[in-house]
Amino acid sequence: MSKVLTSRSEDYSQWYNDLVIKGELADYSAVRGCMVIKPYGFALWENMRDQLDKMFKATGHVNAYFPLFVPKSLFEAEEKNAEGFAKECAIVTHYRLKADPNNKGKLMVDPEAKLEEELVVRPTSEAIIWNTYKNWIQSYRDLPILVNQWANVVRWEMRTRLFLRTAEFLWQEGHTAHATKEEAIEETTKMLDVYAEFVEHYMAVPVVKGVKTESERFAGAEDTYCIEALMQDGKALQAGTSHFLGQNFAKAFEVQYLTKENKQEYVWATSWGVSTRLIGALIMAHSDDQGLILPPRIAPTQVVIVPIYKGEESKPVIDGKVKEITQSLSALGIRHKYDNSDQVRPGWKFAEYELKGIPVRIALGLRDLENNVVEIARRDTGEKTTVSIDNLANHISQLLEEIQQSIFEKALSFRNNNIRKVDTWDEFVQTLDEKAGFISAHWDGTSETEEKIKEKTKATIRCIPLNNTQEEGKCILTGNPSKQRVLFARAY
Amino acid sequence: MSKVLTSRSEDYSQWYNDLVIKGELADYSAVRGCMVIKPYGFALWENMRDQLDKMFKATGHVNAYFPLFVPKSLFEAEEKNAEGFAKECAIVTHYRLKADPNNKGKLMVDPEAKLEEELVVRPTSEAIIWNTYKNWIQSYRDLPILVNQWANVVRWEMRTRLFLRTAEFLWQEGHTAHATKEEAIEETTKMLDVYAEFVEHYMAVPVVKGVKTESERFAGAEDTYCIEALMQDGKALQAGTSHFLGQNFAKAFEVQYLTKENKQEYVWATSWGVSTRLIGALIMAHSDDQGLILPPRIAPTQVVIVPIYKGEESKPVIDGKVKEITQSLSALGIRHKYDNSDQVRPGWKFAEYELKGIPVRIALGLRDLENNVVEIARRDTGEKTTVSIDNLANHISQLLEEIQQSIFEKALSFRNNNIRKVDTWDEFVQTLDEKAGFISAHWDGTSETEEKIKEKTKATIRCIPLNNTQEEGKCILTGNPSKQRVLFARAY
Numbered sequence: 001m002s003k004v005l006t007s008r009s010e011d012y013s014q015w016y017n018d019l020v021i022k023g024e025l026a027d028y029s030a031v032r033g034c035m036v037i038k039p040y041g042f043a044l045w046e047n048m049r050d051q052l053d054k055m056f057k058a059t060g061h062v063n064a065y066f067p068l069f070v071p072k073s074l075f076e077a078e079e080k081n082a083e084g085f086a087k088e089c090a091i092v093t094h095y096r097l098k099a100d101p102n103n104k105g106k107l108m109v110d111p112e113a114k115l116e117e118e119l120v121v122r123p124t125s126e127a128i129i130w131n132t133y134k135n136w137i138q139s140y141r142d143l144p145i146l147v148n149q150w151a152n153v154v155r156w157e158m159r160t161r162l163f164l165r166t167a168e169f170l171w172q173e174g175h176t177a178h179a180t181k182e183e184a185i186e187e188t189t190k191m192l193d194v195y196a197e198f199v200e201h202y203m204a205v206p207v208v209k210g211v212k213t214e215s216e217r218f219a220g221a222e223d224t225y226c227i228e229a230l231m232q233d234g235k236a237l238q239a240g241t242s243h244f245l246g247q248n249f250a251k252a253f254e255v256q257y258l259t260k261e262n263k264q265e266y267v268w269a270t271s272w273g274v275s276t277r278l279i280g281a282l283i284m285a286h287s288d289d290q291g292l293i294l295p296p297r298i299a300p301t302q303v304v305i306v307p308i309y310k311g312e313e314s315k316p317v318i319d320g321k322v323k324e325i326t327q328s329l330s331a332l333g334i335r336h337k338y339d340n341s342d343q344v345r346p347g348w349k350f351a352e353y354e355l356k357g358i359p360v361r362i363a364l365g366l367r368d369l370e371n372n373v374v375e376i377a378r379r380d381t382g383e384k385t386t387v388s389i390d391n392l393a394n395h396i397s398q399l400l401e402e403i404q405q406s407i408f409e410k411a412l413s414f415r416n417n418n419i420r421k422v423d424t425w426d427e428f429v430q431t432l433d434e435k436a437g438f439i440s441a442h443w444d445g446t447s448e449t450e451e452k453i454k455e456k457t458k459a460t461i462r463c464i465p466l467n468n469t470q471e472e473g474k475c476i477l478t479g480n481p482s483k484q485r486v487l488f489a490r491a492y
Numbered sequence: 493m494s495k496v497l498t499s500r501s502e503d504y505s506q507w508y509n510d511l512v513i514k515g516e517l518a519d520y521s522a523v524r525g526c527m528v529i530k531p532y533g534f535a536l537w538e539n540m541r542d543q544l545d546k547m548f549k550a551t552g553h554v555n556a557y558f559p560l561f562v563p564k565s566l567f568e569a570e571e572k573n574a575e576g577f578a579k580e581c582a583i584v585t586h587y588r589l590k591a592d593p594n595n596k597g598k599l600m601v602d603p604e605a606k607l608e609e610e611l612v613v614r615p616t617s618e619a620i621i622w623n624t625y626k627n628w629i630q631s632y633r634d635l636p637i638l639v640n641q642w643a644n645v646v647r648w649e650m651r652t653r654l655f656l657r658t659a660e661f662l663w664q665e666g667h668t669a670h671a672t673k674e675e676a677i678e679e680t681t682k683m684l685d686v687y688a689e690f691v692e693h694y695m696a697v698p699v700v701k702g703v704k705t706e707s708e709r710f711a712g713a714e715d716t717y718c719i720e721a722l723m724q725d726g727k728a729l730q731a732g733t734s735h736f737l738g739q740n741f742a743k744a745f746e747v748q749y750l751t752k753e754n755k756q757e758y759v760w761a762t763s764w765g766v767s768t769r770l771i772g773a774l775i776m777a778h779s780d781d782q783g784l785i786l787p788p789r790i791a792p793t794q795v796v797i798v799p800i801y802k803g804e805e806s807k808p809v810i811d812g813k814v815k816e817i818t819q820s821l822s823a824l825g826i827r828h829k830y831d832n833s834d835q836v837r838p839g840w841k842f843a844e845y846e847l848k849g850i851p852v853r854i855a856l857g858l859r860d861l862e863n864n865v866v867e868i869a870r871r872d873t874g875e876k877t878t879v880s881i882d883n884l885a886n887h888i889s890q891l892l893e894e895i896q897q898s899i900f901e902k903a904l905s906f907r908n909n910n911i912r913k914v915d916t917w918d919e920f921v922q923t924l925d926e927k928a929g930f931i932s933a934h935w936d937g938t939s940e941t942e943e944k945i946k947e948k949t950k951a952t953i954r955c956i957p958l959n960n961t962q963e964e965g966k967c968i969l970t971g972n973p974s975k976q977r978v979l980f981a982r983a984y
Binding site for chain 1: 519523526529531535554555556557558559560561562566574579580581583587588589590591597598599610611620623633639643644646835
């Protein structure tokens with residue numbers, strides 16, 4: 001197999017697109033900005049989704065499902081939220097097509113089937129959900145409500161990229177309702193912790209937990225907490241957000257509850273979400289010029305076995321041995337695949353499974369069997385070792401854990417080496433252009449300065465890290481006093 | 493707790509609505525015809541979905557995800573399919589809202605953001621998927637494609653009912669591509685068998701497998717296979733369909749493959765789906781005037797434990813014993829809930845869990861503990877027994893299997909008693925009105941007769957059963973010769 005990917009050094013952005021398409025994760029579709037998630041990409045998403053779902057349930061949440069459409073009058077009820085999403089909404093205006101009298105065999109929108117009120121295809125579900133919670137909440141006994149939804153949402157983005165920014169994407173959105181402010185804030189940070197744990201322990205991508213500045217907040221939130229990851233090209237990527245919504249939606253939708261003291265109070269809210277965008281983060285955090293590198297805990301296939309046949313008579317011998325091996329792998333719950341197709345050569349298969357990012361490859365031929373060994377290759381390091389068939393499954397099981405850890409450590413060390421403290425404007429600009437990564441710098445705390453920095457450099461404040469060190473300093477742009485450093489970066 | 497449901501004999505339709513809403517399965521929403529699936533209803537759907545998903549994967553299928561929107565030009569490509577769905581489509585025509593200059597704080601559709609080509613919100617995905625398969629299929633090596641999608645779809649129905657017929661619903665749609673006609677037909681019937689197995693063995697609802705008549709076929713199919721169930725009120729419900737699509741979509745989207753013999757041939761297709769409608773079938777097949785009756789295999793909670801406290805000092809004693817019991821239930825994978833809240837009395841809880849259809853209730857008080865027993869109540873029969881705490885979990889496990897079986901047998905016997913052979917028109921009309929159920933009768937095989945029977949009686953041909961007995965007879969309406977009986981019923 002010839003080289004299939006543009007190299008990262010040549011064109012990182014093209015490398016990413018090549019990888020998504022040739023790795024068979026996703027593809028463009030006939031619908032502007034919408035992607036098709038192919039079976040291999042979807043299997044990856046299923047593993048991520050199932051693990052997240054377990055973690056949501058373990059923290060007391062249940063799933064539900066709310067309508068895809070939001071009537072315009074509900075959509076506009078929370079003004080900031082509406083303003084934030086109005087410019088990128090798909091709008092349903094009609095409910096019927098009819099035969100086009102001027103164009104045989106073609107259809108046209110039936111002008112007589114115009115909706116009285118337009119429907120917005122949900123870009124996020126706060127409005128439709130809080131309009132529903134109004135009916136679910138009467139007294140403190142009805143609280144908290146801890147609901148999550150797995151759904152598709154649509155945001156009419158002008159520039160789209162597979163997984164990273166698509167008009168339609170899949171996500172989960174948690175929407176919780178609480179009696180007190182404290183409880184809602186606790187929920188917001190608890191779910192941030194769940195996201196961080198998932199992204200670090202399962203996706204092997206280290207994150208910085210922080211709070212967004214006012215201008216980067218979710219439309220309608222009082223505070224947006226986030227996890228920020230660093231990609232190999234030095235750009236940051238927001239991997240998940242958890243919003244403390246205060247009483248904004250409760251007030252917009254008149255959701256009050258009767259307290260134990262018999263008073264009417266507005267309900268406190270949170271929402272939090274991660275999406276198929278995480279797959280983009282996963283790819284850009286770990287993969288190389290040969291293809292994907294997937295962490296074992298979420299890889300659809302953890303081990304691929306490739307036989308090295310020599311003549312027809314070797315087949316039953318090797319196949320027989322592999323059967324024993326796959327049974328022992330299954331017994332340990334290891335997801336594996338035996339590729340004994342004879343349409344392509346082993347070398348072609350090796351390249352294919354490197355492209356697909358399968359963490360461990362086992363190869364075995366007749367001579368290996370005579371010696372009771374197989375060859376094992378690690379996808380992440382390329383390292384090859386010869387190991388005994390005895391106790392192979394246990395060895396693989398440990399190796400998978402080792403790979404998981406090793407991928408994380410590598411990304412962590414890269415990330416840590418790419419957080420740079422900078423104290424002057426010149427150094428700031430130079431670092432952004434020459435090294436990229438996160439820049440830890442002082443900022444005077446105003447939206448105006450933040451906006452100017454963005455205009456001049458395209459860098460944004462990714463977050464104010466949680467438990468940030470407080471120190472006196474001067475804003476890199478204005479020289480005005482500052483109490484803490486924040487993290488800047490150019491971002492996806 | 494007072495009686496909360498309208499009784500079935502009083503008003504079956506109202507009983508159904510009461511049960512869906514008071515059983516907290518689903519609720520109406522602010523969007524015309526769209527429902528909110530509440531956490532309890534969604535937990536039920538998750539169990540059904542997960543089991544189906546396992547069965548799809550065990551038969552070689554993988555999941556993927558395709559866009560929500562279908563450009564009008566693709567939608568109209570397969571003419572029969574387009575014609576079948578054109579009248580009930582939600583259409584996206586714009587992609588932006590803007591501030592309404594005449595109405596402060598309100599939004600309006602931005603006329604400048606009109607789409608060049610309208611987008612249909614998918615009522616089903618054959619068009620968008622076959623337009624994609626065109627790129628996936630070149631030669632026989634690319635076949636078969638065995639893909640399934642879990643998704644929301646929208647059909648702008650005029651009369652909607654919770655779960656049974658909603659504008660938006662959740663479903664799965666399998667879309668497969670094959671090299672030969674035989675293979676595609678084999679896939680169609682294989683998936684029908686999977687549906688039948690799921691509905692009978694998990695939902696405990698017996699079904700008749702059959703083929704639809706031409707006029708009841710899926711728009712764009714060559715043949716539609718179906719499973720038909722019977723509800724308690726004697727009306728039939730189509731529980732799932734599996735379509736042999738021939739080469740219709742391959743021709744509409746120009747999907748050809750190179751055969752082993754180096755010839756270009758059109759690809760053969762199937763599609764098959766079941767939806768949240770199944771929840772409606774489940775409710776109407778089993779439940780009673782006290783509430784839901786859920787089969788143990790898909791019940792979100794299989795066992796509820798209610799303590800009968802007498803004074804504060806009894807609490808730690810009972811709670812301690814229950815802890816042992818719940819541990820032993822967990823060890824056997826039994827889904828259980830301990831309700832020791834003291835805000836309501838045991839009698840209220842009993843009624844609540846009857847309403848929710850939890851298959852087994854365990855109640856225990858101090859005196860029971862002294863005798864080392866608990867009281868067990870079966871939801872399906874109402875039967876109560878006193879059993880020893882020793883070996884309780886095993887007893888419950890067997891009981892759950894027994895209940896599963898018993899619910900199915902009851903529904904089966906009802907269904908079998910309600911298939912009636914009828915040979916004259918008068919008898920046909922009388923049976924429909926007085927007894928309902930399935931009517932097995934001769935039909936002359938023409939769409940005209942079928943249509944007339946429907947106009948006169950609202951009964952439709954539910955299916956021509958598979959492996960149907962061939963016998964000479966006369967059509968009940970026209971007296972024309974017929975070779976077999978078909979199943980008629982009024983249906984949901």
